[in-house]
Amino acid sequence: MNTAKNNGQAKGRNNNDKHEKIMRAAIKVFAKNGFHNSKISQIAKEAGVADGTIYLYFKNKDDILIKVFEERLGEINAMLNDQLNRLDNPVDELRFCIRGYLELFANNRALAEVIAVELRQSHKFMREYVPAKFAEYLNIISRVIREGKDKGVFRDNLLPGVIKRALFGALDELMVYLVMTTAPKYAIDTLVDQCSELFLRGLSA
Amino acid sequence: MNTAKNNGQAKGRNNNDKHEKIMRAAIKVFAKNGFHNSKISQIAKEAGVADGTIYLYFKNKDDILIKVFEERLGEINAMLNDQLNRLDNPVDELRFCIRGYLELFANNRALAEVIAVELRQSHKFMREYVPAKFAEYLNIISRVIREGKDKGVFRDNLLPGVIKRALFGALDELMVYLVMTTAPKYAIDTLVDQCSELFLRGLSA
Numbered sequence: 001m002n003t004a005k006n007n008g009q010a011k012g013r014n015n016n017d018k019h020e021k022i023m024r025a026a027i028k029v030f031a032k033n034g035f036h037n038s039k040i041s042q043i044a045k046e047a048g049v050a051d052g053t054i055y056l057y058f059k060n061k062d063d064i065l066i067k068v069f070e071e072r073l074g075e076i077n078a079m080l081n082d083q084l085n086r087l088d089n090p091v092d093e094l095r096f097c098i099r100g101y102l103e104l105f106a107n108n109r110a111l112a113e114v115i116a117v118e119l120r121q122s123h124k125f126m127r128e129y130v131p132a133k134f135a136e137y138l139n140i141i142s143r144v145i146r147e148g149k150d151k152g153v154f155r156d157n158l159l160p161g162v163i164k165r166a167l168f169g170a171l172d173e174l175m176v177y178l179v180m181t182t183a184p185k186y187a188i189d190t191l192v193d194q195c196s197e198l199f200l201r202g203l204s205a
Numbered sequence: 206m207n208t209a210k211n212n213g214q215a216k217g218r219n220n221n222d223k224h225e226k227i228m229r230a231a232i233k234v235f236a237k238n239g240f241h242n243s244k245i246s247q248i249a250k251e252a253g254v255a256d257g258t259i260y261l262y263f264k265n266k267d268d269i270l271i272k273v274f275e276e277r278l279g280e281i282n283a284m285l286n287d288q289l290n291r292l293d294n295p296v297d298e299l300r301f302c303i304r305g306y307l308e309l310f311a312n313n314r315a316l317a318e319v320i321a322v323e324l325r326q327s328h329k330f331m332r333e334y335v336p337a338k339f340a341e342y343l344n345i346i347s348r349v350i351r352e353g354k355d356k357g358v359f360r361d362n363l364l365p366g367v368i369k370r371a372l373f374g375a376l377d378e379l380m381v382y383l384v385m386t387t388a389p390k391y392a393i394d395t396l397v398d399q400c401s402e403l404f405l406r407g408l409s410a
């Protein structure tokens with residue numbers, strides 16, 4: 001194409017807009033109807049695009065669902081990396097990882113519902129997906145734990161590869177509790193405080 | 206029916222045998238083919254019963270899957286209750302809860318795979334199932350935590366309703382790691398030790 005550079009940039013932005021619009025629409029539709037009952041045509045309608053447009057950006061319904069997970073988790077990772085660079089001690093850093101995960105989902109119920117419930121119903125996701133961004137997320141946690149060990153703040157006999165999974169499992173279960181319970185007994189601040197104190201005392205040297 | 210008591214018992218046992226046989230067959234078939242691709246006829250063949258026999262015991266495929274979860278978790282609960290009564294301190298009790306969960310699944314890979322992967326793909330399970338045995342399991346953990354608080358072994362400001370979920374989430378994630386990783390880097394004893402020390406120090410008064 002003989003478009004000028006500016007035109008190319010505008011087109012790139014336009015593409016990103018549509019990609020993002022379709023993702024946001026899909027989160028709403030999946031959360032409302034469930035993944036299996038959702039139709040591409042409903043997502044297209046919600047996004048205000050033609051059905052065929054969806055296939056310019058995504059291979060199929062599973063692909064949209066997996067990209068929702070990957071891209072949102074990629075955003076959490078970027079946000080965590082950015083914030084963790086500003087904090088100078090592993091205690092505050094771990095606390096931030098805990099609060100960040102729970103707050104993100106508490107502030108975006110539809111996304112939380114899609115990740116807590118619908119994502120796990122995708123056979124493709126459970127069996128075939130190689131979770132690149134998820135591994136990256138876990139490694140941010142293990143980096144904080146390793147840093148804490150190096151600084152003598154956390155115990156020396158801790159295995160970051162085990163602890164990162166235990167912490168993620170705890171956070172994920174609390175997220176599911178927050179999202180799936182009709183009137184949760186515990187507020188998000190309580191969950192963050194209990195979980196932070198539990199893990200920080202558990203890791204403490 | 207005018208069957209004598211003994212006959213009734215024999216029939217009851219026979220029913221239980223078939224029920225159990227079908228469940229065991231289903232675990233194998235689900236783990237091998239995945240829940241969505243499994244057919245009632247495959248389960249019947251594996252169990253050595255006629256297709257129609259399955260429907261005498263279960264409503265449908267979702268019903269078999271959910272009963273596998275409920276009944277196996279019921280067995281874990283019974284085993285935990287039995288053992289916890291013999292232990293006399295909350296530290297050993299919590300350690301036993303952690304080892305019990307991980308060992309059960311490590312010793313039964315097909316069951317673990319069905320619960321870790323296939324169960325979550327059932328829309329019925331994720332959306333409609335009221336998890337009675339799961340709630341019972343969580344309450345065994347919170348009872349141990351409450352006992353520890355009462356005895357002054359665990360911190361006073363702990364909320365057992367939050368901690369039980371954090372611990373379950375951690376255990377479940379470690380179980381998924383054990384089952385879904387081709388050559389896990391960490392042995393089950395390492396996972397049990399790391400997780401026990403993390404939580405016991407985290408809860409400690």
